[in-house]
Every structure is written in structure tokens, then in C-alpha cells.
Amino acid sequence: SAVALACAYFDLEAMIYMVRISYEQKQYRGTLMRTYGAKIVPSPSDLTEYGRKVKKEKPDHPGTLGIAISEALEDTVNHENTKYTLGSVLNFVMLHQSVIGQETIAQFDSIDETPDYIIGCVGGGSNFAGLAYPFMADDRFRDTKFIAAEPTACPSLTKGEYRYDFGDTAGLTPKLKMYTLGADFTPPKIHAGGLRYHGVAPSISALVEEGRITPYAFNQIDVLNAGVLFAKSEGIVPAPESAHAIKAVIDIALESKKAKESRTIVFNLSGHGHFDMLAYSDLMDGTLNGDVPEGIS
Template structure:
């Protein structure tokens, strides 16, 4: 163990390969299903909406996938990202635990999202695509895609969940500065958006709705679509986080007992966890590291959802994916962690939870901001509301260590800064935040609708 509080790597340490978990999953991943035929979807069909190389990566069973040099060069704008030891937080808690965090907020858009946005923009540019469409919740993913598209000279149209669009006008300005077109979702640009606005002009939107709009735009206007989470290739690109963190733990001469990360669709958590998971399955990990996914009580997919097939979007344009879900029609309360308001989760992550390889836990909004405020006061960085969920879990684990006297090594992923979230912090300090507990009735309603829509879902052999 060293006394340093910061482990920095050089540009040459930017990983040369992404790590793909598919060959190392405890069971084969249940395939996406076409609800018309009830059969697995032919991956080639996905080439209508995604770049060919991304579809190849989506189903690839190669353990390591080379990172193109142009992508590594763009990564060098902010990678490798720092890993820190949170000694001031440890002191404030009076814990014998050692707390580390890896900070992805140093990227120009302020989160981990450009790790995949850069790669996706690059492959689309190589295949001659001129415009990409996408959805964004908190605005972090939209900003990242705008940034990536700008680097490689292609257009971007971003459907931004209306609740976030209203809460965070400066995110919109950032995206526009990088050349993207930004629309509040539901919007009047798509047939689906117009239908929803007719039913309810104040619809706050959701990630599921915004995905439907971005897909409709891409399919009807000859653009391609990109997703900032959930799919295998997105999680794959995020593994640069865990691959760097493994090297940084070597510099600290330490190894984690437990890793915490927030989960919206699962890309940041998986990006950190997958390389550590591989160390564990190949028997090289010096400790039996636990992996714990943290989510909001307002949208508790892993802790309260059902493990079944469901659509990834509200308009049912995506195939059915096997995942923990709250039902594709569930609209979570407009909590400040906009990036965690998603009804489903990455199928790989859900399989790992089903097989007991990861754990999950949910926290309410007020307790999350209490943790975020303590972190900001002790470590200086103002965290985004999403990773503040992981900070809450870290603090609780460290306090448990204080009680038991255990000197655990705890790590969490600080996947973004909260510089655009001042409204949330203002609400917190003024006591205006609601806890937003589990909206049981709304979830039951949307799950009932799903069961009525596809009564055969439980009979699928996957």
C-alpha cells in the first residue's frame, strides 16, 4: 500500500483493446426476440439502424477487440482518467476502510459517455453515415455524442427527455455548441411524439419515449441510430475504465474488496466491473471482489423488476430483450438523476445478477444528495446525481467498516461531474427534494400491461 492519493497513467497506458465479457458469462446470453415471430432476431437486421461494425461487436465472442488508433487518439484528449484515494472522506467518516474512486468527469462532456460516443461516431463515419440520432436523459449521453460526432465531422440529432431539457438548459447549449440539433422529447418531430403530446401536452418524457423518437427519426430519414447504454457494444467500449483501474490499483499496491457503481442502463458499472470480473473468473484476483449495482428507489429495475422479455423503448420498436424490467410503459418520477430513469437494464448485467455474480441496492433521492454533499465538502468534486448513488453505498459500507473495524478496500466509479446539476443541489439545500420512494402502483400497472400484451412471454425457452 502506498500513501499517494492519486494514480496517474501516461498516454501510452490507454488500453489497446476493449474486453468483451460475452465468452466469459456464466451462461449464454438469451437472444433478442422478434415479438412477431417469437424467434431470435437475425443480427444482420440491426444493420438498418446501427453501423455494421457495431453490430459485429454486438454479437462478437472474441475476448479482446482492438481499439482503432484514431479512437485512441481521441481518447487521449482526456484518458487515462485519474484514480484517487478519498483520504479526506475516509477521515470525515472515521473509517478504517480505504476508499478509491475513478473519475470520468475529466472528459470534455463531463462523464464516461464519450468512451463509447467516440467509438460509435468513428465507425459510423468510416461507413459513410452523415447523421446520427439518439436520446438523452440527463444530457450527459447527448453531450458525449455531440462531442464525438463533432470530432469526426458528422451530424447529430438528440431527443432530450423533457424533464431534463427543462431542468438543464445549459446541457442543451453545450450540445448545440458542438453542432448538434436538440429537441425536447416528446417532440413534434416524430409521429410517436405528436401522439403522446396530443394525449398529454405536459408529458415529462422518459428514456423509453426518447429512444422511440430517435429510432423513428433514423429509420424514416435515412440516418443511423446510436444508443448510450444497454447494448453489448456500448458496455464493451466502456471497459477502458476497468482496464485502466486495474493498472492504477497496481500503482496503489491495493485491490478492491467491493466495487460500487450506479446503474441506469448499466454501461458505466459494466465498464468498471467487467475487467475485474474476468480477473475473478480466471482465478487471478487476489480477493473475491463483490460487485454492487446501485439504483434509485424511484426506478428500481434490478431490485424490484421482473427478469423477463421486454422492449427497450416505449413505442415497442426495439426487439424484446431479456432483462430486469419495470415494464416499457413505466414513466419514472422526474428525479434529478435523469440518467437512471430507465425501465430496463443491459441484458448482460441482468444475466450476471440472475446468476448471483453481482448484487444490487436502491437508495432514495434525499439520502443520495446527503452523500453527494459530504463528498463535495471533503473531496471537492461536485458529483453528478447518478454516481452520487454509488457514493451513498460507499459511505454506508465505510461506516459499516467503522462499526466492525474491518479495513476493507472500497472503490466506486465517479462517472461524471455535477456542474450542470446546480438546480438539483439548490433544491437539496433548500429542503425541496422529495425522497421519491418506490412507485409500486405505476410499476404494477405497466407490468400488467406487458403480461397482457405478450401472454406467451414466460413460455419462451430462453
């Protein structure tokens, strides 16, 4: 939606390949983008050679972020007047997002406090890096612990391999050294669509490998229950992605209470859940399932 709005401001045509399962689960997100003037296509689509190949092999394929990237790249290289934009994984995105952490540090400075934990959800990694990296670069916070929360349905950091892999499914991108489940990995149809990516930003992956970031994985029922608790407490319905961070916060807060320790915990509420009410409806109706990925033990 940010790309759609930016294109509207600059009078540019926006073509967005939206992962099919997210296109179906978050229909009003698509409506918002169309309101801004963008064209939305569920991926895999019939508009690209790779999309047609995927659909021929599996007509009901739910799509992945890797496939959507492949389609967008193919579209770009086949049209001279087209530019490709990506909102996660790469270093320049992390840099842009770092305003989040910089502003958070300024808030802590104003109250003379230091966080014990910095927590964010991780798919590609941009919102987590945006919050955490300014803290990690500041020696004042060397004792702060950094927690990355991901879904058990797509456990790139907790069960993936640290190696070179393509950033997309078709193998069009340069290879990146990162934690990956494999470029052809298809996660279950969880509602946290922004976390259904096979890999993680190379810089975050390196920091996990070095032990600077600790990853945890949570299943979507526990995550959405954490989102409900947060909504009841704060009046804000979080996006399923953000609710992963909230689940980690709750667990650490309960551990602190049990240990009778006072801890300052910061997390990134990376998005609202107003377009994700189907997720909460499924939770309350008892119809959520299928968040255990195939081939991952």
C-alpha cells in the first residue's frame, strides 16, 4: 500500500504482484491499493512466464513472496519503462527503516531509561532491523538482548540453513548469504503473510549466526491469542505479523514476573490488523490450522 500511495503522489503506474493467499485473506488491503490507483494481481498469475509455469504445475498454488518477487522481476526486465521496488531484505531498506530505532532511542533518552529487550517480528527483516539496528550500533545498549520472533510455519532463522540462496523462487536475483528454508519452499497458509518468506535479510542472518540476535518461533494460534490480549489491554488490534512480537513480549514479561525481576521491554508494533479480521474471526471460530510446514523437522 505504501508503494501504491507513493506512485499516486508521483503520478506513476503501480503494478503490484500480491501473494495469492494474502490476496484472498486480506481483500481490503487490495481494495486500499486500488483506491490509490494501483493494479493488483494475485501471484502466481497468468501475466508472466514463471507465473504460468507455477500455475500449470499446481493450479491452486497459494503463492509465496519468492514467487511474487520472481514475477515482478520478470515483468521489469521485459518492459524498458518499468522499475522494480522491494520493501524488505536488502540493506538500503534496513537503512530507511532505521528511523524507527533512532526515534525510540530519543524517547529513551528523554526518560533516562535503557531497554533490557528489543523485540520484533521477522519475515524478510526490515521492521526488526529498523528498530534494533540503531540500538545495536550504540555501545550504551551493549547489555540489551535482541529477540527475533518468527512463525513456526516459516522458521527460517530457527530451522533454516545459513548458506547462499536466491532471493526469489525462479532464481533471478543474485544469491544472498542468509538463513533460508530453500527458495522453492512454500509455507502453510498462515495469516501472517508478511512473514511467509523463505529467507531473511543477510545482515540479520549474520547477526543471528554471531549470536547477537536470538530467534524464537511461535504458532499462529498462540500468536493471535496474544494479539487478542493486546487488543483488550491497549485497544489496538495488531497485525498477525506484529502479534508474533507481542507473543514474545508476553512470554518474557511472565518470566520476569515469575522471577520477580523488573525488565524494560520494547517491541515494534509494525502494523494494525484492520485488514486481518479474517484471522481473528478464524481464531474465534476455531477453524485455524495448518501452520506446520511440510519437510521441516
